[in-house]
Amino acid sequence: MTTREVAAFLGLSAGTLCTWRYQGKGPSYYKVGNAVRYKIADVEAWKNENVKRVELTN
Template sequence: MTTPTTERLWTVTDVSAFLGIPIGTLYQWRHRRTGPRASRVGRHLRYDPADVRAWFTDKAA
């Protein structure tokens, strides 16, 4: 788990834009448990930007 920062949590749209992939792909990855870790805030998915960057770096290596 990462340390909390003052940076706001990312939405599905934010992560989709950062990774350059369709939103539907993020939902498929979540269903298959292969994408970056997300948390539910109420009924919304939110991503910690540090987790997304770490996941991306790990996959790119």
């Protein structure tokens, strides 16, 4: 997946993903030449690992 595709999938901007790559955060990625690519399985795994659970109290 491209940066734009991942950004749309996660509801983020492409700029956020670029910043996260620079900071060593976010889903795993690889490069083919200068092109950044993501494996869908890595993106989904990262998303599932970073879900925040909120308990509601009455």
